Amino acid sequence: MLRITLRDGEKAILNGAVxxxxxxxxxxxxxxxxxxxxxxxxxxxxxxxPARQLYFSCMLAYIDPDGREKHQEATLVALRDLLNPGAPDAVKQACVRFANEIARGEFYRALAPARDLIALETPAGSSETAAA
Structure with missing residues (x-):
């Protein structure tokens, strides 16, 4: 059982429904x-x-289980872009954590390393967030 509290006006997606x-x-x-x-x-x-595209494709795969296959290519392209030969170790480690969660079918849990990747590519002092 999962218990969730939403504040007045807060939105959520529940099995694809807002x-x-x-x-x-x-x-x-x-x-x-x-x-x-x-x-x-x-x-x-x-x-x-690339990190935001990875997050977005994973998010879509999570909320649209019937359409996961169509989001797979976007996920693979984003991973390839992130894992370029000069990628820092922290990026490689986050990509491995992400890939491990995806391989286990844990799309929600894969969003955490995707957020880490967004933080790694976001310049220090920037006000951008992982997901709006």
Whole structure:
């Protein structure tokens, strides 16, 4: 069982459906679902770098289990772009963590190393976030 609290006006994606809280709302999910809180959701126009494209394709694969295969190519292209010969060790390590989670079918957990990759490519002092 998963218990999630949404603040007034906060949005989430639940099995592909966008839900919005009216007032403070508590949800109790009693079976397996794909759920993302609004702050974990990235819009297509924000997928502007290889790490962001990796996050975005993984996010889509997570919320759209029936369409995972169509997101696989975008994921592989982004991984290839990140794992160039001159990639720093921290990038390589995050890519390995990401790939391990994907190989286990843990798309939600793979979002964490994808966020790490975004942080690694975001210049210090930048106000960009991992997912808007």
């Amino acid at each position: 839900i919005s809280a009216v007032g403070r709302t508590q949800l109790r999910v009693e079976n397996t679902v794909s759920i993302l809180r609004g702050r974990e959701v990235m819009r297509p126009e924000e997928a502007t770098t």
